[in-house]
Amino acid sequence: MSTFDGLVAVVTGGASGIGAAIATRLHDDGAHVVVLDRDLPAGEPAPVPGLPDDVRGLRADVTDSEGVRAAVEQVVAAYGQIDILVNNAGIGAQGTVADNDDAEWARVLDVNVVGMARASRACLPHLRASEHAAIVNVSSIAATAGLPQRALYTASKGAVLALTRAMAADHVREGIRVNCVSPGTVDTPWIGRLLDAADDPGAERAALEARQPHERLVDPTEVAGAVAYLASPASTSTVGVSLAVDGGMHEL
Numbered sequence: 001m002s003t004f005d006g007l008v009a010v011v012t013g014g015a016s017g018i019g020a021a022i023a024t025r026l027h028d029d030g031a032h033v034v035v036l037d038r039d040l041p042a043g044e045p046a047p048v049p050g051l052p053d054d055v056r057g058l059r060a061d062v063t064d065s066e067g068v069r070a071a072v073e074q075v076v077a078a079y080g081q082i083d084i085l086v087n088n089a090g091i092g093a094q095g096t097v098a099d100n101d102d103a104e105w106a107r108v109l110d111v112n113v114v115g116m117a118r119a120s121r122a123c124l125p126h127l128r129a130s131e132h133a134a135i136v137n138v139s140s141i142a143a144t145a146g147l148p149q150r151a152l153y154t155a156s157k158g159a160v161l162a163l164t165r166a167m168a169a170d171h172v173r174e175g176i177r178v179n180c181v182s183p184g185t186v187d188t189p190w191i192g193r194l195l196d197a198a199d200d201p202g203a204e205r206a207a208l209e210a211r212q213p214h215e216r217l218v219d220p221t222e223v224a225g226a227v228a229y230l231a232s233p234a235s236t237s238t239v240g241v242s243l244a245v246d247g248g249m250h251e252l
Ligand code: NAI
Pocket: 012, 013, 014, 015, 016, 017, 018, 019, 036, 037, 038, 039, 060, 061, 062, 063, 088, 089, 090, 091, 111, 115, 138, 139, 140, 141, 182, 183, 184, 185, 186, 187, 188, 189, 190, 191
C-alpha cells in the first residue's frame, strides 16, 4: 500500500518546475493528482505534457476566484473528494522597493498570496470532509534570507510564512494540517529564464550555486520530497512549520 492510496491531491501551478515535481511525487506515492495551472488548455481534466499519464490538469488562474472554485468543483465531480492541497503557483519580481510600482505589487501579491487564499477557500469544505487533510504552501528562503533586489517577491513569500501559521491555527482543530516549504534556489524553468536573461548565464549560475552551502542548486524532486512528507501521515504532529529545502542557506 502506498502513502497516498485513495487520496486526491490538487497542486496549483503544477504544469512546470517544482509543481510538476510535486504532482509527480504525490502520484508516484499513490494519490490521484489534479494540477491547476493557467498554462493549460481549457476544458475537462486532461493529461499534462511531461507528467505521468494518470495525472490530470485543468486550466485555472489563481487570480480568478470563480475559475478556481469551478476547477475545484470539477475535481470533486471527477474524484469525489480532495484530501491534499499544495499551493505552489507563484511568480517572481526583481528590484528594490524603489523599483516596483503599485500595479506590480498588486499583480505579484494577487498571485503569490491571495492566490493561496482563493485555492484554500475553494478546497476547505472538501478538506474538512477528509480524514487525511493537509495543505502545503510553497514559500521561499527569500522570506527569511534578506536577498538583495527581491523586495516585492520577499514580501510576498514572507506573507506566505505568516499565512501558513494563521491557517494552521485556524484549521488544525478541524483536522486540517497546514505547513509550508521554503526552498532555496531550485533548478526549474523559472531559474532557466533568469539565467537566459543574465549577461553571463554561466557566471550567474555559478553565483547561485555558491550562495547555497551545499554548492549546487536544489533539485525540484527534493522540494517534492519535503511536500510529500508534510502531506503524509508521517508528519501528523507537524503543524504550522516552514521546512527549508535550501542546502543549509537558512541555518548555516
Ligand atoms: P515555474 O515558473 O517553473 O512554474 C510555475 C508554474 O506556476 C507555471 O506552470 C505557471 O504557469 C504557474 N502559474 C503562475 N502563475 C499562475 C497563476 N496565476 N495561476 C495558476 N498557475 C500559475 O516556477 P517554479 O520555479 O517551479 O516555482 C514554483 C513555486 O516555487 C513558486 O511559488 C515560487 O515562488 C516557488 N519557489 C521557487 C524557487 C526557485 O528557485 N525556482 C525558490 C523558492 C520558491
